[in-house]
Amino acid sequence: MRRTMLYLPGNNPNMLTRGYLFGSDGLVLDLEDAVAMAEKDTARILVRHFLRQGEFGSCEVTVRINGVDTEYWKDDLAAVIPFPALQGIRAPKVDDAATVKIIDEELSIIEEKNGIPVGRTKIFCLLETAKGIWNAYDIASASPRVAAIIPGGEDLTADLKTSRSSEGTELDWARRMLVFAARAAGVDPIDTVFPRVTDDAGLRKETEFIKQLGFEGKSVIHPNQIPIIHNVFNPTEQEIEKALKIVAAAKEAAERGQGAVSVDGRMVDIPVVKRAEYTLVKAGLLEVK
Amino acid sequence: MAKNALGREIPEFIEGYGKTKLFQGAFALKPEGYRAGGKIRCVNNTCTDKRVSGIKAAIAASGLKSGMTVSFHHHLRNGDFVVNMVIDACAEMGIKNLTLFPTALFGVHKKLIEHIKSGVITRIMGSVNGPIGQLVSEGGMDVPVVLRSHGGRPRAVASGDVHIDVAFIAAPTADKYGNICGTQGKSACGSLGYAFTDAQFADCVVAVTDNLQPYPAAPVSISQLNVDIVVEVPSIGDPAGIVSGTTKVTRDPLRLLIAKYASELIEASPYFKEGISFQTGAGGIPLAVTAFMKEAMIKRGIKGSFGLGGITGYFVELLKEGLVERLMDVQSFDLEAVRSIGENPKHIEISADWYANPWNSGAAVNMLDVVILGATEVDVNFNANVNTEAEGALLHGTGGHQDTAAGAKLTIIAQPLLRGRIPCVTDNVYSVTTPGEVVDAIITEYGITINPKRKDLLDACSAVKGLPLVSMDELVSRAHKMSGPTDPVATEDRIIGVVEWRDGTVIDVVHQLKKK
Amino acid sequence: MNTAQAGTLESMDCLVTVSEAAQGAGVKIQIAGSSAARFKSAMEKKAAEVIASMGVKDIDISIQDNGALDIVLGARVEAAVKRLIGGER
Numbered sequence: 001m002r003r004t005m006l007y008l009p010g011n012n013p014n015m016l017t018r019g020y021l022f023g024s025d026g027l028v029l030d031l032e033d034a035v036a037m038a039e040k041d042t043a044r045i046l047v048r049h050f051l052r053q054g055e056f057g058s059c060e061v062t063v064r065i066n067g068v069d070t071e072y073w074k075d076d077l078a079a080v081i082p083f084p085a086l087q088g089i090r091a092p093k094v095d096d097a098a099t100v101k102i103i104d105e106e107l108s109i110i111e112e113k114n115g116i117p118v119g120r121t122k123i124f125c126l127l128e129t130a131k132g133i134w135n136a137y138d139i140a141s142a143s144p145r146v147a148a149i150i151p152g153g154e155d156l157t158a159d160l161k162t163s164r165s166s167e168g169t170e171l172d173w174a175r176r177m178l179v180f181a182a183r184a185a186g187v188d189p190i191d192t193v194f195p196r197v198t199d200d201a202g203l204r205k206e207t208e209f210i211k212q213l214g215f216e217g218k219s220v221i222h223p224n225q226i227p228i229i230h231n232v233f234n235p236t237e238q239e240i241e242k243a244l245k246i247v248a249a250a251k252e253a254a255e256r257g258q259g260a261v262s263v264d265g266r267m268v269d270i271p272v273v274k275r276a277e278y279t280l281v282k283a284g285l286l287e288v289k
Numbered sequence: 290m291a292k293n294a295l296g297r298e299i300p301e302f303i304e305g306y307g308k309t310k311l312f313q314g315a316f317a318l319k320p321e322g323y324r325a326g327g328k329i330r331c332v333n334n335t336c337t338d339k340r341v342s343g344i345k346a347a348i349a350a351s352g353l354k355s356g357m358t359v360s361f362h363h364h365l366r367n368g369d370f371v372v373n374m375v376i377d378a379c380a381e382m383g384i385k386n387l388t389l390f391p392t393a394l395f396g397v398h399k400k401l402i403e404h405i406k407s408g409v410i411t412r413i414m415g416s417v418n419g420p421i422g423q424l425v426s427e428g429g430m431d432v433p434v435v436l437r438s439h440g441g442r443p444r445a446v447a448s449g450d451v452h453i454d455v456a457f458i459a460a461p462t463a464d465k466y467g468n469i470c471g472t473q474g475k476s477a478c479g480s481l482g483y484a485f486t487d488a489q490f491a492d493c494v495v496a497v498t499d500n501l502q503p504y505p506a507a508p509v510s511i512s513q514l515n516v517d518i519v520v521e522v523p524s525i526g527d528p529a530g531i532v533s534g535t536t537k538v539t540r541d542p543l544r545l546l547i548a549k550y551a552s553e554l555i556e557a558s559p560y561f562k563e564g565i566s567f568q569t570g571a572g573g574i575p576l577a578v579t580a581f582m583k584e585a586m587i588k589r590g591i592k593g594s595f596g597l598g599g600i601t602g603y604f605v606e607l608l609k610e611g612l613v614e615r616l617m618d619v620q621s622f623d624l625e626a627v628r629s630i631g632e633n634p635k636h637i638e639i640s641a642d643w644y645a646n647p648w649n650s651g652a653a654v655n656m657l658d659v660v661i662l663g664a665t666e667v668d669v670n671f672n673a674n675v676n677t678e679a680e681g682a683l684l685h686g687t688g689g690h691q692d693t694a695a696g697a698k699l700t701i702i703a704q705p706l707l708r709g710r711i712p713c714v715t716d717n718v719y720s721v722t723t724p725g726e727v728v729d730a731i732i733t734e735y736g737i738t739i740n741p742k743r744k745d746l747l748d749a750c751s752a753v754k755g756l757p758l759v760s761m762d763e764l765v766s767r768a769h770k771m772s773g774p775t776d777p778v779a780t781e782d783r784i785i786g787v788v789e790w791r792d793g794t795v796i797d798v799v800h801q802l803k804k805k
Numbered sequence: 806m807n808t809a810q811a812g813t814l815e816s817m818d819c820l821v822t823v824s825e826a827a828q829g830a831g832v833k834i835q836i837a838g839s840s841a842a843r844f845k846s847a848m849e850k851k852a853a854e855v856i857a858s859m860g861v862k863d864i865d866i867s868i869q870d871n872g873a874l875d876i877v878l879g880a881r882v883e884a885a886v887k888r889l890i891g892g893e894r
Contacts, residue, residue: 013877014817017707021734022542042811042884049880198540223542680842709817709872710840771874773847 001025001282002060002148002188003217003233004226005124009034010043010063016050022223023230026060028090028124031076032067040072044079051083062124064090068102077106081121082114088122088147093155095131097142104143119145124190128152129159133174136181146187150219151178153192164195166202168209179214188216197222207232235279243276244285250276295672295721297797305412305432306787312794315695315727320648320792325449328492330517338465339519344378344497347520348455351493355385357454360491362484363393364459364471364620368530371459371497373400374522380409388412390453392442392483392641393686394421397530405430414451415442416686417786425785426682428801434683434786436676436722439619440645440652440692441791443486448648450793456491458484458516459525463498464506467516471621471638472508472631474500476526479621479630480600481510485640488515499525508631510638533623536601538580539573543705543734548577550757551661551703551732554739556585557753558699558746560658563591566613567659568598568693571622574703575661579603586612597653598644598660598689600636605629608636617653619644619689645692647791654689654696662690664702666718669765671725671740673702674718676788679711681778681802683786687722691791694727699746706733712768714761719778721797722788731764738764779803811884812873819873821852821885826863832856838870851875855882864889 005026008019011034019027029050035043047063063080066072068091080086091103103123111118123145127133133151140149151174157163162170175191182189191210194203207218207229218229235243246263250273253261261268280286290298293312302308310318341347353359359379361372372391377400379387389401389410399420404410406429414435417425425434437445445451458481461474471481476499488494488511495518496511505513539545551574555561567582569575580603586592593613596604600618602625607613616636621627630636645652654660664673665685673694678684694700704713714731729746731738736757739747750756779802786799808824819838826833834849841848852866866882873881 011813012815012818013873014815017817017874017876018543018734022546041887042881045811045884045887046877046880049876049883053876224540224545707817707872707874710844710870710874711872773844773851773875775843776846778843 001217002190004220004229005060005062005190005217006220006223006226007034007064007193010047011035011039013046016046016054019223020055020057020059022226024059024220024223024226025217026062027056028062028064028219030064031072032064032092040066044076048079048083051080051085054085056085060087061085062088062090062122064092067091067093068099069093074106077110081107081110081116086121088124090124090126090150092126093128093132094125094139095129096135097138100125100139100142100146104145107145121145122147124148124150126150126152127178128155130156133177136178137184140181140185140187146185148188148190148216149178149182150190151175151192153195168206175210175213175215183214189214191215191218193219193221194225195221197225200228203228204232233282235283239279240283240285243279243283246273246276247280247286293795295724295796297721299795299798300784303433303784303787303798306435309787310794312724312790312796315724315790318792318794320448324447325452325490327490339467339517340465341518341520344374344520344522345382347495347497347518348375348378348382348384350518351455351495353379353384353455353493355387358388358390358452360390360453360456360487361392362458362481362487363391363395364478364481364483365476365526365531366478367395367397368476368527369395369397369459370524370526371457372398374497375457376401376404376409380404380407385409386411388414390451391415392439393688394418416688417683418685422683426799426802427804428781428783428785430785433784436683436687436786436788438645438687438691438791439483439641439689440647440654441687441789441793443640443642443646444648444791445793446486446490447642447646448793453487453491455493455495456484456487457495457497458488458511460496460498461525462500462502462506463496463519464502464504465519466504467494467496467513467519468504468506468509469496469498469511469516470506470508471510472627473502476500476524476528476531477627477631478526478531479627480618480638482619482639482644483641484511486642493517495520497522497525499523532621532627535625536571536576536603536623538577538603541573544573545577546734547703547705547732548574549581550737551578551701552581552585553753553756554701554730554732554737554750555582555659555699557750557756558659559749560699561585561589561591564594565591565658566593566595566597566656567661568596568657568689568697569604569661570599571601572663574663576601576603578661578703579607583607583612595656597657598693600626600630602626605636608633617644645689645696645791647692647695652692652696654692657693657697659699660693660697660701662694662700662702663704664690664713664722666713666715667702667704667728667731668715668718668725669761671728671731671761672718672721673723673725673728674720675722676786677720677799681719681780683799687788691723694723695791700727700729701732702728702730703732706735706764706768707771710772712772714765714768716765720788720799724790724796731761733764735759735764735767807889809885809888811888812881814869814871817872817874817877819868819870819878819881821881822867822869823882823885823889824865825889826865828863830863832861832863833865835867836870837868839872840870847875848878851878852882855879856886859883859886861886
């Protein structure tokens with residue numbers, strides 16, 4: 001599940017120590033925007049110590065590296081890849097499939113050098129330019145390492161020569177495009193952050209909207225946002241009850257060797273059963289198959 | 290040297306304190322005999338005005354002499370002018386060797402240090418915080434301080450352990466015949482709860498006011514029956530230090546997380562039902578617990594009976610919304626609480642005796658279902674320390690910690706496991722304030738840790754899906770792992786603090802710190 | 806004298822200052838700040854471990870602590886020494 005992926009500033013010991021306690025599905029240890037230029041080296045060392053010895057509970061752990069257009073990204077990768085705690089890297093400013101391939105190759109070299117199965121490290125691509133969004137499908141399908149694509153917020157609006165509004169009009173098309181590209185390529189669409197950290201009602205509204213668009217989850221910049229987003233993404237008790245009925249009926253039918261089943265007088269076919277199973281996974285009542 | 294029921298070494302006699310009674314268990318000591326009486330007064334109609342002019346005249350009229358005991362209440366908190374004003378005047382009048390018996394001291398009272406050094410004050414019975422605590426801990430007083438809880442203090446007075454010669458009562462409103470209340474006037478502080486016992490038992494009671502009203506002033510908290518002298522001064526306190534503005538629920542994610550776990554425990558407990566009563570105080574975590582409980586109460590459709598203790602605007606909101614029926618207020622923390630206690634008959638002023646004294650016919654804490662407390666440390670036996678900080682210095686008063694823990698059916702200590710590198714859970718606390726037998730659960734950012742003797746609570750929590758239960762063993766080993774081994778506190782043999790349990794037995798002693 | 810710093814004085818962090826020392830001077834560690842009273846030994850041990858693992862024999866280290874756990878202290882000492890050796894700021 002990737003309902004919530006919480007950014008932790010890479011040079012902040014307090015958040016690196018406690019970040020996982022707030023219950024997000026994933027963590028993004030940030031070496032990029034949250035770290036000042038003069039502290040790139042210290043943050044990298046700190047994050048490495050945490051990957052080696054820190055605790056992350058059951059969170060999916062990723063590191064946001066600096067962009068391939070900077071002098072830092074290779075050092076970032078070399079510092080973090082060797083640790084089993086790391087499950088993926090979040091790559092900023094991915095404009096095209098070529099960027100993914102460059103990172104993919106570098107990852108393979110480091111993995112091989114460190115005796116890690118090649119391909120273990122996943123890539124979460126941030127599409128922060130108009131070009132990146134335009135190339136979304138190509139990016140998502142550029143490597144089997146790609147696990148998710150994520151639209152940028154501030155950078156993307158700047159590149160579109162507009163500004164961020166509370167309604168998110170300017171990001172509307174990018175978000176829809178991104179969901180289509182991700183689903184077509186079989187990777188997760190994950191939304192950008194909601195920057196107004198004390199606006200709980202605004203966050204809930206935006207989360208409801210992006211959930212309806214088809215997003216799998218959202219990037220998070222403040223721990224207090226997590227329960228609100230989970231609340232939106234979690235199935236309601238009614239949905240769970242209905243899903244349990246459907247899955248049980250399907251199982252019974254399968255045991256009797258029947259294909260189609262009916263629940264509450266309605267025919268239920270395979271896509272509906274799949275969706276019900278997915279609901280139960282999200283409710284924590286079914287293991288991911 | 291003998292060991293008390295918690296295995297703490299307590300001398301039979303402590304210089305400057307006297308013979309000790311060993312702590313035997315939270316409810317073991319059964320008192321006998323009669324309460325101490327007050328001095329008989331006779332005032333007839335030749336006296337129709339108790340006013341004197343100026344604080345020195347009041348001190349002189351009170352008969353205060355070197356070697357006596359003076360008491361003060363702390364409702365003006367960090368805005369208080371009265372303690373410093375009176376002791377300054379005593380010093381100028383050549384009065385020495387006083388025992389200071391405040392209900393609590395604040396940062397503003399650090400001015401007393403000069404009077405401690407010059408011998409005006411030679412003994413303190415009451416909390417010593419900040420710089421005074423540091424001074425005492427480093428051996429700055431010849432006589433140990435005696436720490437008592439909010440309930441232990443009135444018990445000590447009523448049972449005759451402590452005799453008050455003169456009580457100076459800061460009075461936000463008074464009339465010339467000594468009727469006092471705290472809810473009116475420019476220095477309004479709301480409840481005067483902690484002053485009641487002193488007014489009742491002191492040989493002489495002096496009301497110090499900056500808002501003199503025509504006789505008879507009303508409403509009345511402490512009446513003319515117990516007040517001997519009234520003195521008007523330009524100002525008894527700084528309103529900015531007396532009450533805070535609106536108390537807001539924290540946005541700090543760590544505190545919110547801990548508060549959420551605490552409220553989940555309360556919700557899972559058998560006490561979360563119609564008529565629940567609770568005390569949560571004004572700290573960040575407890576206030577957030579109240580906010581989460583409010584949500585849960587609305588969701589589950591239950592209403593509480595009363596909120597107790599120090600009252601905040603947040604509690605007032607619960608009262609207004611009908612989520613609690615009454616507020617029992619021993620101390621009003623913010624402007625909203627001060628306003629409410631003055632206006633709303635469902636918001637009642639209670640004395641410290643009523644609030645917490647173990648030796649009367651039943652204190653309010655006995656009726657409490659749930660209390661949320663803090664602590665600087667808790668040990669594997671759930672003993673809690675609120676008096677000393679990591680470096681071993683006396684830094685906090687006991688407050689109502691012991692009393693509410695002993696009274697409430699569910700006593701929760703909610704605290705981050707780590708403050709910086711310093712863990713709040715240890716093998717053995719540096720000094721004990723409250724024994725583990727009355728502490729039911731510890732809440733940290735790592736989850737809910739239940740005292741194993743509360744098997745009923747463990748069962749109730751296990752029945753709820755997803756509650757993060759963490760055993761004490763796990764919690765303490767996590768603390769060890771993250772913080773590493775601690776260096777011992779280097780101390781002298783000399784005792785500088787005696788921590789009494791609310792019944793007057795000695796639960797622990799605090800030693801002087803070695804010079805670095 | 807060549808010196809370098811790493812870390813901050815934020816909560817749960819520490820500011821580590823390292824200075825070159827003459828050959829044979831050994832490792833000297835000074836600790837001040839919030840955990841110094843109760844965790845001096847543990848902090849000295851951790852700092853010394855990191856120094857040794859980096860093969861440095863002579864150095865002066867000053868730690869201004871604001872509640873850093875070992876994991877953070879180790880990272881800050883390592884970063885400061887790397888800056889010193891690398892000749893960067």
